[in-house]
Amino acid sequence: MLFHFRDKFPLLNPFWDKYLEYQQRLELPAKTVLLEEGKVSGQYIFIEKGCVRLFFNNDGNDKTVQFFFENEGLTSFESFVNNAPSAFTIETIEPSVVYLLPKQYVTQLMDELSHEPDFLKMMMQLSSLRQTHYINEFVSFIRDTPEERYQKLLTDRPHIVQRVPQHYFASYLGVSTVHLSRIKSKLAKGKLHF
Amino acid sequence: MLFHFRDKFPLLNPFWDKYLEYQQRLELPAKTVLLEEGKVSGQYIFIEKGCVRLFFNNDGNDKTVQFFFENEGLTSFESFVNNAPSAFTIETIEPSVVYLLPKQYVTQLMDELSHEPDFLKMMMQLSSLRQTHYINEFVSFIRDTPEERYQKLLTDRPHIVQRVPQHYFASYLGVSTVHLSRIKSKLAKGKLHF
DNA sequence: CCCTGACGATAACATATGTTATCGAGTTCA
DNA sequence: TGAACTCGATAACATATGTTATCGTCAGGG
Structure with missing residues (x-):
């Protein structure tokens, strides 16, 4: 669900609600691949129950980059934004329940939202959070x-x-x-x- | 200068130009501190000539996080956005020429720009680039x-x-x-x- | 022109970490 | 229930990396 964003900026709630119906609910066993390395990301993933990991393959043994749990949303960001092959695979760790929103609706939703002044603030806030997250991961390695x-x-x-x-x-x-x-x-x- | 952003989205050029006059030009020797760890970032820095580094102190020996060169702009992003003490120090490496734009003008500029449809696109693009940069730094350490x-x-x-x-x-x-x-x-x- | 400090190479030693192999406990599934 | 598989602990060895100390070069400031 887009509950990920709900209530963070209440004025935007109607927008999220409008797209709820386009989501597909899936119950998946553990170790199910949601996006394969090398393919273009075509949907936004929201986790209702369970957890997933983002990883890449390195000569046979894979390296996990990030974990996601209940009420978190994800996609292979770079692949999604640039229509490029994903550098990462996304796979469930536990049996999970996820909601998928196809890219076309995400794009459509973004277009609608781009006229809302609060949306820019939300995006800035979110991107600041993400950036801080990855900087901290990086800094941790050199410290x-x-x-x-x-x-x-x-x-x-x-x-x-x-x-x-x-x-x-x-x-x-x-x-x-x-x-x-x-x-x-x-x-x-x-x-x-x- | 705000030349960093100039011409990336031509429609926005008038906005950059308007703020050029508020910038302060400085010629600095090597090893000059522009922002000290623990203080709140109060300006946007643009490098005309020379280079600077972003680092933090770790029991006496410091750890460099990032380098910036000619025609690049920087600030301690998290400190700037959240008005929080910076986790990093910014210091020139070579004798450098920099332009400083005080925070109040950056904020003002952002407010003006938030009504421009192209601005959101630019911000998304920039934030995607930054995010990709830091993810790659991080991934490099585990790969x-x-x-x-x-x-x-x-x-x-x-x-x-x-x-x-x-x-x-x-x-x-x-x-x-x-x-x-x-x-x-x-x-x-x-x-x-x- | 000398002195000093910044920078980088190298050696010697201690410690951290990777690799490979083996074992055992649980789980899953036929 | 037994076989296969997943997961994690451990040992033994090889390699990578940190620490400390020493030395040489070079550039800048008095």
Whole structure:
């Protein structure tokens, strides 16, 4: 659903509501591919239940870039905007319920909204948030050790550690699965003062 | 100058021109601080000549996040938009000539422009570019080795390697200065088939 | 013209991390 | 229920990388 945007700028609500009917609701098993690397992104994805990951393939072993959970929306942004082949695959991690809104309606909706003054503000706000997110990911790599990144993941976004298989977020943290295992056992030992 | 944006959407040119007079031209020596970490960003910076870097301090040794050269504009985006203390310092690397446009005029300009239909397109395009840039930086860390990142810097943005002191882009690449030196000498040896 | 500081190369050593292989616990499915 | 598969822990070894220290070159300022 477009609930992702609902109520952030109440004046825009009528627009979201108008497009609800064009969405397709899907119940998907785990490991279902929603967008394949190399294909052009043709829809906006909203997650009602479950979680998905964005990853790319690197000589056989894949590297996860981002995770999405309930009430979050996503698409391969660059592919979507530029009609270019996606650099990433999108795949469910858990059995999930998602809503898909085909690109033509997204475009149409954007055109309608472009006349609304609040829309620009919303887009600026959203793009500032996204940008900050990715800058922080990047900065974390030049500032923190993998161990620190793991600990920040634990405190800042524990749901990832709890719900996502470890080998998926190992690549996200930039380490091998073996080393992530080492980090965990080292931290576990550190806690054992009794 | 706002030449950064000029001619990208010709219909918007009159707006840029109108604000040219509010800019302050400065000739600065190397290592001049333009924005200090912890202070709120109060101006948009445009580089006419020279180059600057964006960095943050990490227990005494600083980490460079990004470089800017002639005809590029910058600000500490998050600080500027949210009126929040900047996480980064901005400093000249070479003796430089810059133009500063105070925040009040930027805000005023944005308000005027928000009524122009082309402006939204331009902002979307710019934000898509920025986002892609930072995603690529991030992805490079989980896909490439430091050696590969150095080689890509050499081929994709050779001006950085040529004009920027090595210890600045070492931290940008996520390695120590010593290791960057090792990488260079290793690559130099590789070339010596004669 | 010398002194100093900025910059970069290199060595030696310690630590972090990747790779490969093996094992075991759960889950899924026929 | 048994076979196949997914997931994660661990060991052993090789390599990558950080840290500290030393040295040489070069440019700028007195």
